[in-house]
Structure formats: C-alpha cells, structure tokens
Amino acid sequence: MPITYDAVKALSAQLYDWSLRRVPPDTLGGLEAALATETQDGARQVLRMMLGSARKAEAEDRFVCSDAGVPVYHVTIGTAARLDGDIKAAISDGFDALVERISPPLLKHVTNPLTNERGHKGRDMPLVTWDVAGGADWVEILCQPKALGSGRWAALETFSFPTLAQIEEYVMKVVMQAGSQHCPPVIIGVGIGGSFDVAARIASKATMRAIGTTNPEPMLASMEARLLRAVNATGFGPMGTGGDTTALAVHVDYASGHGYTPVAVCFNCWINRRTRARIHNDGSVERME
Amino acid sequence: MSAPQDQKQGTAGLNRPRPADIRTLRFPLTRDDARRLRAGDMILADGEIVITAGLPTVQRLVACAEEARDPPIALDGGSLFHLGSYSQDTADGGLEILYMNPTTSTRFNPLMPRLIRHFGLTAVGGKGGLDAGCVEAMREVGCVYLSFLGGGAPLHSAAIKAVREVAYPDLVAHYRLVRLAVEGLGPLTVGIDAHGNSLFDALQQQAADRMPDILARLDADRAAS
Numbered sequence: 001m002p003i004t005y006d007a008v009k010a011l012s013a014q015l016y017d018w019s020l021r022r023v024p025p026d027t028l029g030g031l032e033a034a035l036a037t038e039t040q041d042g043a044r045q046v047l048r049m050m051l052g053s054a055r056k057a058e059a060e061d062r063f064v065c066s067d068a069g070v071p072v073y074h075v076t077i078g079t080a081a082r083l084d085g086d087i088k089a090a091i092s093d094g095f096d097a098l099v100e101r102i103s104p105p106l107l108k109h110v111t112n113p114l115t116n117e118r119g120h121k122g123r124d125m126p127l128v129t130w131d132v133a134g135g136a137d138w139v140e141i142l143c144q145p146k147a148l149g150s151g152r153w154a155a156l157e158t159f160s161f162p163t164l165a166q167i168e169e170y171v172m173k174v175v176m177q178a179g180s181q182h183c184p185p186v187i188i189g190v191g192i193g194g195s196f197d198v199a200a201r202i203a204s205k206a207t208m209r210a211i212g213t214t215n216p217e218p219m220l221a222s223m224e225a226r227l228l229r230a231v232n233a234t235g236f237g238p239m240g241t242g243g244d245t246t247a248l249a250v251h252v253d254y255a256s257g258h259g260y261t262p263v264a265v266c267f268n269c270w271i272n273r274r275t276r277a278r279i280h281n282d283g284s285v286e287r288m289e
Numbered sequence: 290m291s292a293p294q295d296q297k298q299g300t301a302g303l304n305r306p307r308p309a310d311i312r313t314l315r316f317p318l319t320r321d322d323a324r325r326l327r328a329g330d331m332i333l334a335d336g337e338i339v340i341t342a343g344l345p346t347v348q349r350l351v352a353c354a355e356e357a358r359d360p361p362i363a364l365d366g367g368s369l370f371h372l373g374s375y376s377q378d379t380a381d382g383g384l385e386i387l388y389m390n391p392t393t394s395t396r397f398n399p400l401m402p403r404l405i406r407h408f409g410l411t412a413v414g415g416k417g418g419l420d421a422g423c424v425e426a427m428r429e430v431g432c433v434y435l436s437f438l439g440g441g442a443p444l445h446s447a448a449i450k451a452v453r454e455v456a457y458p459d460l461v462a463h464y465r466l467v468r469l470a471v472e473g474l475g476p477l478t479v480g481i482d483a484h485g486n487s488l489f490d491a492l493q494q495q496a497a498d499r500m501p502d503i504l505a506r507l508d509a510d511r512a513a514s
Contacts, residue, residue, distance in 0.1 A: 042329060042331065042478065045331065045476060046438065046478070049438050049441060049444065049476065050438065050440065050441075052444060053438065053440055053441045053442070053443050053444050054440075056443035056444060056447070057442070057443045060443060062388065062442060062443045062446070063388055063442050063443075064440050064442060064443065065390050065439065065440040065441075065442055066373045066374065066375065066388050066389060066390035066442045066463065067373065067390065067392070104375060104387040104388055105375060105377075105387070107373065107375055107461065107462055107463050108461045108462070118461050148392070148393065149392070149393050149416070149417075149439055152393075164511060165507070165508060165511065168507050168511070169504060169507075172500065172503065172504065172507075176493075176496060176497070176500070179489070179492075179493050179496070180417055180418060180488075180489050180492060180493070181393060181395065181416075181417040183416065183439035183440060219514075222510075222511075222514040223511075225510075226506075226507055226510035226511065226514070227507075229506070229510070230503045230504075230506065230507050233499060233502075233503050233506070234495075234496035234499060234500075234503070235492055235495050235496055235499065236492055236496060237492070239416065239436055239438060239439060239478070240416075240417060240418070240436075240488075240489060240492065241329075241436055241478045241480055241488050241489075241492075242329070242488060242492055269439065269440060270439075270440060271440040
C-alpha cells in the first residue's frame with residue numbers, strides 16, 4: 001500500500017489540530033527547568049501559569065492559544081517513498097477539511113497582504129516547504145503553525161565576511177527589537193549563510209530542534225550556549241515583565257555561501273507549537289512528536 | 290494626584306510580588322483602585338470588561354470619539370482589553386465564548402491615547418505593553434495596563450461567566466467588541482501603572498544598559514571557547 005492522497009490529507013489535518021492543543025514535552029521540560037532556576041517571584045508565577053495553561057489545554061482538549069496562526073508545513077519526501085496521488089493537493093485539501101470540522105473553530109487569521117482581508121483561505125495557504133531525503137521510504141510532515149505574536153519579530157540582515165562577533169551582535173540586536181513582545185520565554189533560531197532564502201529556512205528549522213539537544217558542531221554548540229546566556233542576561237523575562245528566563249533555547253545552524261552572509265533570526269513563543277509524523281510505504285503512520 | 294503617587298520607580302524597584310499578594314479587584318476598575326496599583330503588582334479581575342483584538346474595531350471607536358458618537362458598547366470609565374475571542378450562538382439565543390486570549394497591544398499604540406482620554410478608561414491591556422504616548426495618557430487619566438498571559442486561552446476562557454453584549458457583527462469573530470462578565474481572570478501583571486511607570490520601558494532600558502556588558506561577556510566566552 002503506497003503513500004496515498006487520503007493518508008497525507010488526513011495526517012496534515014491531524015498534525016495541525018494536535019499542535020494547537022498540546023505544548024511539546026521538551027518545551028514543558030524547558031519551562032519546568034526555568035521554574036527551578038528563575039530568581040524573580042513574579043516570573044515564577046508566570047511560568048507556573050504557562051505550565052497550568054498547557055496542562056489544562058491537554059486535559060480539556062482546548063487550544064493553548066487563540067491565535068492558531070496559519071498552517072505551516074515542512075514536508076520531506078524520501079526518494080524510496082512510493083506515492084499514489086497528488087500529495088501537494090492533499091495538504092491543501094486537508095487544511096480546508098480541518099477548517100470545516102475542527103472544534104472549537106479556528107479564527108480567521110489567513111490574511112491577504114495587499115488588502116488585509118481575512119479568512120480561512122488564501123493564496124499559497126497552507127505555507128509548505130518541500131525537501132527530499134535520499135533513500136528514505138517515508139514522507140515526513142512537520143507542522144509548525146505560525147502566529148502573529150512571535151512571527152512578526154523575525155529579521156534578516158546580509159553581511160560581507162562577518163566575524164562571529166558581528167553575527168552574535170546582530171542576534172542580540174534582533175533580540176532587543178523583539179524585547180517583551182513575542183511571548184517569552186522563546187526558542188530562538190539563527191540561520192547563517194547560504195543565500196537570502198536559505199538562511200531564513202535554516203533559522204526557521206533551527207527553532208524546531210528539540211530543547212535540550214546539543215548541536216553536533218562544537219563551534220555552534222558553544223555559540224548557542226553563550227548566546228542563550230546573553231539573551232537571558234537582558235532580563236525581559238516570561239511575558240516580558242521581568243526575570244531571568246527570556247529564552248528557553250538558542251539553536252544555530254549554517255550553510256556555506258559566497259562571502260555575502262545573510263544572518264536570519266526568528267522566534268517561537270513559549271508554547272512552541274510543533275508536531276511531526278511519517279507515513280511509511282506500508283501505510284503506517286509514525287508519530288514523532 | 291499627590292507627589293508620592295506620581296513618583297516614578299527605578300528599575301530596581303520593579304520587583305514582582307509574592308503570589309500571596311495577589312488581590313482580586315472589581316471591574317470596571319474605579320479610578321482610585323487604578324491609581325493604587327503599582328507596576329509589577331499582580332491582580333485578579335472580577336466584574337465586567339470590554340474586549341477586542343481588532344484594529345478596524347479600535348479605529349471605529351476612535352471615529353466615535355472624534356465624531357462625538359456613542360460607541361455600541363459603553364466605554365466611559367471602563368476597560369478596553371486587547372483580547373481575541375471566538376463566540377458562537379447558543380440554543381437559547383445567547384452567545385458563548387469558546388476561547389479568549391490576548392493579542393499584541395503595541396499595534397494599537399497610535400490610537401490608544403485618544404481612546405484612553407476620551408472615554409476616561411481606567412484599565413487597558415493585552416500583551417507586550419503600550420508606548421510612551423499611551424503611558425502619558427494613562428498617567429493623565431488614571432489608567433493601568435494589565436499584561437495577560439499569551440498562550441493562556443484555557444485559563445482566561447475559564448474565567449468567563451457570561452457574554453453581556455456583542456457589537457460589530459460584520460467583523461470577524463476576534464474583531465468584535467464584546468462586553469463580558471468575568472470571575473478570577475488572571476493573575477494579571479500591572480505592566481504600566483497610572484503614575485508613568487512602565488515595566489516594558491524600564492526593562493527595555495535595563496537591557497540596553499546591560500548590553501555593553503553582555504557583548505563583552507560574549508567576546509570573553511568566544512575567546513575562551
């Protein structure tokens with residue numbers, strides 16, 4: 001049984017639905033770890049509220065946030081996957097079907113950028129990126145709905161042969177611009193190099209790495225550790241009303257490029273919406289997170 | 290206002306309260322209650338609030354103020370929170386709010402001073418704070434900014450006791466103007482008090498002041514790695 005239109009349609013809809021009702025386990029762990037180290041009483045109270053909100057959403061099958069965002073999918077197709085049907089259409093149709101049936105209903109967040117008209121549908125919605133995995137016999141779908149509160153603070157600047165000091169200073173500049181606004185403690189993704197679009201993609205994907213994992217590149221691992229210390233030294237704190245916990249993680253990745261080096265920085269809010277599953281060639285669905 | 294009430298706190302004075310300090314206040318907040326609050330206090334809200342997450346909605350309210358028309362829901366001396374909600378009709382002809390959560394307040398910065406002054410609002414709020422122009426209007430009028438937990442929809446929604454009024458039905462759900470009865474809404478952090486103290490501005494300044502040391506530490510850590 002190959003990977004079918006129906007299977008992709010059903011799974012892409014389910015991933016979006018699931019992502020709205022549960023904070024990922026690594027993120028709950030990050031909030032609990034922050035609660036143990038946070039020195040400000042008010043900040044601890046906010047962190048406790050975050051954990052309480054997450055638990056209540058899961059227990060009562062509610063949305064954690066009313067801004068369900070817009071559906072963003074990252075699809076990876078294995079070169080050994082056997083496809084039967086238009087899986088691109090399946091993702092779009094799955095979103096449409098979900099809008100019809102989801103309870104509670106979704107707010108109309110999909111916005112025409114030229115007219116600001118809002119609805120459930122629109123051009124290029126859902127937003128999908130496509131990648132290929134050599135030899136794999138599955139299709140992986142990662143759903144990361146993006147809300148306005150944290151989405152709007154992403155930024156990118158292009159440098160020529162920057163030093164690490166310049167790159168890190170730019171990250172801190174973007175952190176300062178976001179300030180209290182993006183529902184901290186956030187997960188920060190940094191993408192260095194490649195080209196304009198590649199750097200942004202790397203930054204976005206970096207936010208999806210599990211909190212607590214160590215970057216396999218020692219140079220990046222140490223950069224992540226010192227940037228996390230630096231971000232938390234700013235003192236914006238949970239929900240930006242003060243404290244030691246402004247970020248739960250900083251994840252950095254890079255691609256080689258020419259010498260003009262884009263540096264992209266983006267943020268996920270504390271609820272860190274993220275679900276991922278694979279459909280294998282035998283039709284089985286493997287829920288990854 | 291007396292001088293001590295107007296005195297601004299330094300950043301060092303903006304320590305948060307212990308949870309035991311959280312009081313429940315009646316809404317609409319009285320002007321005296323608003324002025325008694327200090328940036329960093331945490332409170333719970335009982336009573337009635339007015340909410341919307343919509344820029345078109347806030348623009349319509351500004352038009353009401355400019356044209357001396359009454360808004361569809363009375364705002365005088367009340368609150369206007371930047372909260373989005375999803376409501377649906379109920380079998381008995383009423384409305385039920387399915388979920389509610391704050392939206393970013395700063396995009397309303399240009400419009401809020403006019404509304405705060407015209408309607409004499411005692412409380413505004415949402416998430417992320419408001420700018421210096423709003424802080425000044427709030428100080429003049431005696432109005433506080435309350436910071437809601439973003440991603441707190443299950444908690445905020447559970448505090449809703451009744452939907453009293455819904456206006457602007459032509460707008461999408463979260464843009465409508467809604468008057469709600471709430472009980473135990475919060476805890477809410479006083480992000481900006483009625484005396485010109487803004488946690489958001491103070492923390493932004495604090496972070497800017499710390500930045501030379503933060504960058505120096507980054508350099509030292511990089512050199513050691």
